[in-house]
Amino acid sequence: MPVYEYREFDESEAFRGLDAARIFDTVSEYLLHYGDRILRQLQPEDQDLRDILDLLIREGYLRRDEAGRLVVTAKGLGRVQRRALEALFQEMKRDALGRHETDQRGPGQVVLDECRPWQFGDPVSNLNIPETLRNAVQRRGPGTPIELDPDDFVVYDTEYQTRCATVVLLDMSGSMGRFNKFYHAKLVALALRALVRAAYPGDSIRFVGFYTFASPLSERELLLSTPKRVSLLEERIHLRISLDSPPAFVPEHFTNIQAGLRVARAMLRRESCENRQIILVTDGEPTAHIEGREIVLIYPPARRTLAATLAEAQQARREGIKISAFALVEDYFYFNLLNFVRQLARVCRGVAVHCRADELGKLVLESFQKGRRESRRLSG
Numbered sequence: 001m002p003v004y005e006y007r008e009f010d011e012s013e014a015f016r017g018l019d020a021a022r023i024f025d026t027v028s029e030y031l032l033h034y035g036d037r038i039l040r041q042l043q044p045e046d047q048d049l050r051d052i053l054d055l056l057i058r059e060g061y062l063r064r065d066e067a068g069r070l071v072v073t074a075k076g077l078g079r080v081q082r083r084a085l086e087a088l089f090q091e092m093k094r095d096a097l098g099r100h101e102t103d104q105r106g107p108g109q110v111v112l113d114e115c116r117p118w119q120f121g122d123p124v125s126n127l128n129i130p131e132t133l134r135n136a137v138q139r140r141g142p143g144t145p146i147e148l149d150p151d152d153f154v155v156y157d158t159e160y161q162t163r164c165a166t167v168v169l170l171d172m173s174g175s176m177g178r179f180n181k182f183y184h185a186k187l188v189a190l191a192l193r194a195l196v197r198a199a200y201p202g203d204s205i206r207f208v209g210f211y212t213f214a215s216p217l218s219e220r221e222l223l224l225s226t227p228k229r230v231s232l233l234e235e236r237i238h239l240r241i242s243l244d245s246p247p248a249f250v251p252e253h254f255t256n257i258q259a260g261l262r263v264a265r266a267m268l269r270r271e272s273c274e275n276r277q278i279i280l281v282t283d284g285e286p287t288a289h290i291e292g293r294e295i296v297l298i299y300p301p302a303r304r305t306l307a308a309t310l311a312e313a314q315q316a317r318r319e320g321i322k323i324s325a326f327a328l329v330e331d332y333f334y335f336n337l338l339n340f341v342r343q344l345a346r347v348c349r350g351v352a353v354h355c356r357a358d359e360l361g362k363l364v365l366e367s368f369q370k371g372r373r374e375s376r377r378l379s380g
Contacts, residue, residue, distance in 0.1 A: 020059035021059075023052060024059075024062075024076060024079065027042075028223075031080075031224060032080070032187065035226035039069070039070040039071070039072075040070075053070075060073055060075045060076070061075060061076035061079070072220060077220055077223060081197075081219075082194050084191040084194065085190075085195055087361075088188070088361040088362065088365060091361060091362060092361075092362045092365070115156055116154070116155060117153070117154060117155075118153030118154060118155050126155040126156045127155055128155060128156055131154040132153050135151075135154065136148050139152060163203055163274070164273060164276070165203065165205075165273050165276045166276075167268060167277075168206070168208070168278075168281070169208050169257075169278055169279065169281065170217075170225075171210060171211075171227075171255060171257075171282040171284070172209040172210060172226075173210075173283075175227075176227040177226070177227040180330075180357055180358075181283055181328050181330055181357045182226065183357075184357040185281045185328075186222060187361065188361045188364045188365075191365070204271060204273075207219075207222050208260050210259055211256065212228070212251060212252045212254040212256055212295060212297065213256060213259055213295070214263045216263065236300070237299040238296075238298050239297040240291075240296055241295040241296075242294055254288040255282065255284050255287045255288060256289060256295065257280070257286040257309050258286060258288075258289045259288070259290055261278065261309070261313060264316075264321075265312075265315065265321065268321055275371065276322070277321065277323070277324065277368075277372070279364060279371075280323060280324065280325045282328070282341075283328040284301075284334070285336055286301060286305045286306060286308075287300075289305045289309060290308070306343075309344075310344065314347050316348055317347065317348040317349060322348070322349075322371055323344065323351075324345075324351040324364075325344045325353070326355065326360060326363065326364060328354075328355065328357050329356065330356050330357045337354075338354050341353075
């Protein structure tokens, strides 16, 4: 395994005067960039650095498992998620939402400036007090005591919101390691987890990483994950990998969006809520798909892989699952990738967006909030 050296960990002076929370923030930045290899290398011989680790363990940000390995605790994971969400909202304050076009738009925002007469059962919290008092004055005339009548009540019109189940599909193929693409994708996923926990406790959100294969990611696994290392450099590749008896060496850096969609569908089938959505983040066309009990790896991308992936998306649509696809075009403007996500959105009547990695957060958040709303309005 290659050895990485970081100046901050070589000089304990860098942590002088910092509290445990800020020290952990520094460590977590390395975790976001480099994954669990950081924890494996945090075994310092310097006494001062050992004291720093002991402090992080004592304050509950890290712990050691039965084998003595460092593990991020629930407290540490929660702090990373909250900071990711705070950073996302700060970014959104600087740059308003809605500037990027998509193939199709989701349901509209909550409307707070449109009103209607009160009906039995409407919550008092939606009462438009100035308009209600104005009606009472007009009904009884100026200069007379105000007595409210149910006919005077006016409430703000709102959207009806239901529970939503979300699966975030993250591309872990080899190219996601360039230009901090996977770093930004992880930040967005962690921020969504914090948002759901704080604002939508009835919702569910889960994560799946896709590469040559696809697998669910726990919150801790998400934090410590990294893109797969590129292990084949041939210009043309066509391989079949048996799922029943895989060979000792399997290149993992391919892009199997079909497998990711299949795992996400299986997760969402177990959800009873009305709104279900998949948020897909990728930087490339699919280069792997499943045929029977085999994984087929094809590079350059082939039509058969595209067809298998779109068929999986069609199945998601038949099951009532919305798909929002985000194409990262950080290092080059990839027309084939854009065409793919547009086809994907067209097939499943979803959303297709292309953006840079540092734009991903505000666009995904907008799509998530729209996707979890039911656009039926409470009407009089």
